[in-house]
Amino acid sequence: MRLCYSSRLFGVRHRRSPHYTDHGDEAVSNPQLPSIERYQHHLDITGRWCQRSAEKGKGGSCAHFSPLLGWSNPYPETTGYLIPTLVKLANHFGDESYRKTANELGQWLLDIQNEDGSWHGGLHPAKNPNGSVFNTGQILKGMAALYRDSEDQRWLEAASRGAQWLADDVSESGLWPAGDYQASVTPSYYTHVAWPMLEIWQLNQEGSIRKAAERYLDKMLTRITDNGVVSHWGFKDDGPAFTHTIAYTIRGFQESSRLINDYDRYAAPMEPALEVIYRKSELSNGRLAGSFDEKWHATGDFVCLTGNAQLAICLLLMEEQKPDLRLVNAATKLVDFVAKVQRQSTPISGVNGAVAGSYPLWGKYMIARYPNWAAKYFCDSLLMMQTRLAKEQNEQATGTA
């Protein structure tokens, strides 16, 4: 059953499990701030789009919707990391249909898991069934979220097998075998794999998983350049990186630090890059360039919308450690830009509430498509932003700020 969002905007309480502190899932308690309500509306329509992507996904969640080609085949990788978002939406809205979808997607992922614990790359069904490092990592997030939500061991068992497969493959020098995706060296955005490995380590306390993740992360620290750029943080060996993978890299470091409870080790080194992102987000009023070269020069005149939402989250994560409303302001501008260009009233259900890969739609990133991960990260950023604004609103109103 779906309720009108305005009738249950605030005051929703939900289960919290031990071991874990997530972002953006605290109850929002005060309905006065118009922006919180505005974000709630976007969250509602985007969450519904995510559900439609699962309804059309033949078990998983469709990678994307194209106005020309319709819904794509399901994408195990992003189906995996959509699950934590769906669980948060269930808790936030008090709507069990989100939790039901999350569980169904999880079951589908269990069904297609390889014997060795990995998951294949690309869309399903796959031409190449071999395990993919990055995709397996992202699916672990879904397994972990379902385990935390239900404490059902089958999620943790699957996740543990996947994490162990990842850990076993990390070389002594801290890299995964090259050629996993488009690059010939292990990309730096695989910090977004180390993060879920550490998440599983936190749940199963398997030391070899933590050690392997840290070996990779330590290696990536050596790639940080003087201007804050992490070399090889794009899809390809050379050339510019989309803000999507820049944000993957930064977030992977930030979350890994959180999980090992050591901000200085991996998150603090991301601050120079985030300061650049902060300035560029402000100077562009949220219309952040979609890709940058290693000198922080914008390449191309388009916005990578998922990158906007992801980087807003990264700014908010830094702000959690070092409170400063200026960072929140920049994050709101990134999120507001995505909200501004989101299509809300078209008769095409695959477009309504979707978030395009690029703005304009024909921009370089995911040309003319609406990926499910853009919707996922937009939801995550809205949840986090609402929580942060509600906290500030309460503090300002009570004079404790």
Added chain:
Amino acid sequence: MKIALTAGFDKSLPALLMADRLRKDGHEISAVVVVSPYSIKRVREMLLSRGVSGVKKALSKMFKGVENNSSGPSPLQHLKMQQDLNTSSLKVWCSENNVSYSVVKGINDSDAVNAVSASNADMLVYGGGGILRKAIIESVNGNVINPHAGPLPEVRGMNAIEWSVLLGERQTVTVHLIDTGIDTGRLIGETPVPVAAGDHIDSLRANAVATGVCALTDTLRSIESPADISTQDNPGAQAGRQCYPLGRALSELLAIKLDKLAP
């Protein structure tokens, strides 16, 4: 002292008030340099940094000047009445007072630098127009003075008085010298901006701008040479995070905070 002055547009009331007060205090206004609003580059930059609503607001101010609102004259209008000014245009004022008046495409264009250099000004008063670069700053040997609507070095950049409230910093105007950084030049003095009961974002800003006009002119009142101005370091200014215009959500938060703050 010979003083040149910049303005972001012809009907900039703060710039007009500063020019008039400085002249009445015995200084010679040797040039007024105004940036033309008819610049695609300028509108584009404004659009990027302030958004469509910000541009609309700015354009309305540029062409209409500051208007009285329903609650009566603004603090700047009060000053205008006190100073017995009967024009809102810098061009008209310059004509009436025999002051050189130039319209330039950009504040750092050679036309602007030449206008300031040719005026033999001892000091340049910043009344708007954009970020100043090295050439124009050096045209007056670094003697560029600015009333910044916030405390330095804590609150650098735009919407400073608003950020002062949001960040829990003191609400002050800081008169300082401009260098090539953003509000990183040497400090001259601070003047508090009172927050009054019923203040809202626009009135807070208007109070700060009016306070800035008075603080700057008071600073220069008895000064005969830039060397007479005592300055101090602006410690750590380069390292501090710069402020930018408030987005919607932060403006809403500020309104809540102002409600609580007003005595």
